Amino acid sequence: MNQNSVIVSLANALERTGLEKVCVVSDVLYKKGIADYLGVDLFHTTRGRTNCSYGGFGYNRGESFHARCAQKKLKNAPSVNSVFPLYICPEQPFNIPHLAKSCGAVYVARWTALHKAELTNSIAEALQKQGFSVIEAISPGEGNFAGVDGVASDAREKLLKFYYDNSEIKDTEPTENLAIDSDKKIIVGKFVDWERPTFIDLYNNQLRHTLGNKFVPYE
């Protein structure tokens, strides 16, 4: 149901923006089904290669694409949906909003599946934003992680309750403070929203500058 709530937010956002030419690209893992249910052009790629994406935390493989994509600022509005583990793990998790900001994303937000209205709003804003936007939607990882971690395995509701009790909206928080720690509150909000020329703008400008009227714009 909670994956669904993210899709519903996406669908609502699409409706609200009234955009017609939208492509959704998703990757393997939990989100695999998502792209299947939306009535827009959908691409379901191999793991980690989404780039312009609606992806699970296939970050393990997609990182360099994500980083480079942010650096190039492709004109896309990807939303990243994170199912994060809460159990004690020797690996420290990424602070996705901070990484996204550092790589040059123009729009960065984080919401939990509970923050439906805010999430819808952010997706709509990101879709209308020119450039690389990232929305981290924190959603319950069904049985697996919750169970292992001692959060009662039967209760998605309890996990949602957990979000309710343990999240805090703070738009102004510097991204370096957004690391998720199991004994701290999850800070949600819209953290980055600024303007930067997109990759295609930069491409066209530079080549027009150098080549003058010999340049045939890429369409």
Add this chain to the structure above:
Amino acid sequence: MLKETTKYWRTPLDIDKVKVPQGEVHIIKDRCKGCGFCVEYCPNNVLEFSDEFNLMGYHPPFVKNEDACRGCGLCEMLCPEFAIWVTIKEDAAKDSLQK
């Protein structure tokens, strides 16, 4: 060059204990690719390009001003080719400041 340009406003108290080191530059000419880092950045202008070609067709440096070397080793650190290094002449360390 230190000898000519440095003037102290007072004589250091430990002047008789400190000996200004005298360095000796060693160059493996055929290893040099003529980048010029050592010639440019030697603080005492010890080195100069030679006119000769080495085996690889470059002009290696030569020691133009042997006495001026204080053995700081910057040429050694900057040389990308491991072609130049300095040693300190223990016996020849001069007390040039006293002169």
Add this chain to the structure above:
Amino acid sequence: MGKKTIGIRFAGFGGQGIIRSGIIVGRAVSIYDNKFATMNQSFGPEARGGACSSELVISDSKVLYPYVTVSDVLVVMSQEGYDKFEPELSEEGMLLIDEDLVKPKPPRGKIKIFSIPATKLAEELGNRIVANVVMLGFFTSLTKVVSVEAMRKAIPESVPSRFVELNLKAFDCGYEYSRKQKC
């Protein structure tokens, strides 16, 4: 040179324009002298300073085997190149060297050696990067495998436009040098 297929090798360091030498002669021969010329290159991973050579096979018909195994002309601008490629030079071949950079052994068989201070001449012209083109002027005059006219057309197409004049000057310099030396 009455042979149907002629193998030419240029050898030196990366950065001396060895590969470009092959391209210029190949272009002159195949586009302006209407023969077949296949150029191949072999180089190390380094851009400059490493051993570098280009080989050119010139023929009246399509070149089937693209490499030079026995060269008829060897143009060398480094000792290393000389040491490596002198043994593959035909006993009746011609050896062209930059005299400041290559110290040849006494010639084998009927090998003829021609020397020119190409790098020094190029430095005198203002830029050592045209040493290869000085060498090409020398080469054109001595070997006659390519016409002067074809070379003068091929050079401007093979170098950056701001260096065309310098390169043509370098070509003439090498060409004249051989005539002055009467070699």
Add this chain to the structure above:
Amino acid sequence: MSKEKHHPMESWLRMDRIPHIWCPGCGIGTTLTAVIAALEKIEANPDEVCVVSGIGCTGRAAGYLKFDSFHTTHGRAIPFATGIKLANPKLKVMVISGDGDLVAIGGNHFVHAARRNIDLTVICVNNFIYAMTGGQVAPTTPLTAYSTTSPYGNFEPPANIPRLAEAAGAVYVARWTALHVRRLTKSIVEAIQKPGFSVVEVISPCAQYYSRINRLGDGLDMMKFYHQNSLIKHMEPTENLDIQYQEQIIVGKFVDRERVPFTELQKEGCN
């Protein structure tokens, strides 16, 4: 001239492979002297040092250093080093590789090793270009700079390596140019001694491609440019470290913080 014709660093080098392949005026050789000087300074046992490098000009560094050295495939130096470190945590594992290798094809591994805080010392030689393949645009090429694959000027905003390292979790981040050999040596010493993922970026001249294509002179001219245009600003926030074409380069030590290294956390997790 003394009779002794041996460079003092020769015992750290594979002398049978010198002269190396790097072009005249290249800064990678200078970076190597700094690496060796740093290892000498901490009196490292050469038997316990591993050097791993990837592909590219800097990738050849492993081939000249006389330790257990690994020249891996393109972009994979960090995962290879991760394997070494985790299999034998006693070893000092250094990754010496270029900007293209570490932050383009290896970008994924770079951020993940930083996130995990694997105890590696990464020396990233940044020459703003892919030089081994002949001067293509790199993830670090400044805007408007020319390369063979940006023949009309680069339009891709370049990566800011210290910022990426910081954001992904590196514990020690510094940047110097190849001219700052002494400070670079000091940073490498600190980086090696720091437990966790440390990154030292070395801005280095590429005399053959970057400076030739952009008509910036030779390697020495690049060094002179660094001399006049680098500004030491320790602890500068990493977002200010973007490099613009032929403008001031901020150098210094930017991050020096504590995070528990991966191997320690792993032990905790097992208990």
Add this chain to the structure above:
Amino acid sequence: MKANPKDVFSGTYYIDGDVACAYGAAAAGCKFLAGYPITPSTEAAEAFAKLAPQIGAMFIQMEDELGSIVAVLGASWAGKKSMTITSGPGFSLMMEGIGFGAALETPFVIINIQRGGPSTGVPTRTGQADMMQARWGSHGDYEIIALSPDSPQESFEFTIKAFNLAERYRVPVMLMSDECVGHMTEKVVIPSASEIEVEPRRFYHGPKDQYLPFKPERDLVPPMVKAGEGYRLHLTGLVHDENGYPLLDCDIDEVTQKSTTRRLVDKIRANADKIIEIKEDSLDDAEVVVVSYGITSRVALKGIEQAREYGIKVGSLRLVTVWPFPEKRITELAHKIKGFVVPEINYGQIVFEVERCSHGKANVVLVPHGGAGVHNPDDIFEAIKQVAKNKEKYEGVVEYRTSLERLIFG
């Protein structure tokens, strides 16, 4: 359809095989190239980067080959003729994308300028050891088309051919060139656009609501649409049906019936006769046939000339398309001749295809070459001599030991 004159840089050039590929791609109507520098293919990417803004195309240098190949797929689905260019190590990284592209029936071209391997191998020297990887490199069942040029002129022409085949059959097409051809500089003549035939994309023209992305036409190839045209298409690397929807675990019994996977193989096999192109020379009365491809076929001509002067009836079969393999023709010849000589710059790849197709009727002799160079024509001549003289039948492939190997190993 004729090429667009704006994309064709007609003229006479003295360029290498790599650069010729870039001109070929431009002429074929390629509008998107995502690549990554790798010796010895880089010159092609550089050349295309120069041409791209003049023909309304995009060149992007991706962060690696994994990214390059998948960006090519994306661009192709957005409606552009797309390609990438690489060499061995990059080709290995692209295997995932090739399988994905084949599963999605995406038209695109990969140019592989082969170099010595395995792994980093010998970047600056030649090899032909990626031939089997081209065919079988990605997991699962699929077919591809591979072409092999022997000169810069052919590099230009075959690149156009590769695009045409890719668009016609909606399949990855590989131009398996090699370092020798890639770095070989020769005269290349680029004709006028009116002399260049290019295959347009097979766009779907029926009613929008009836479009099924994987419903084939009579030649087993489905027509295509592009993203952003209102078709709301769905694509997945999972096994899928004609809708493009994945077949889930619960459909497992129906997978074989409903999935489009079988057709990935069949569409090439059924059209093999139309796809396969070979160049034959003097096969009518031949006793020995040299089967070769790429640069080796060019060098082999010298060995064949020598053998003819020596008095042996030797013919040549040159694989222009290496994949699909001309099985029928090889079998036919096997019944008539003494044996095949197969020189290739590897330790035996295509030779095993020749052996498979000769069904024990003819001897098959491999003339291997370890790479970093091309065959000595004398070795090919000697191998032809050996086959011509031999009266017994061998089992399996016989390896001819080259003069160099005899010198080294005695």
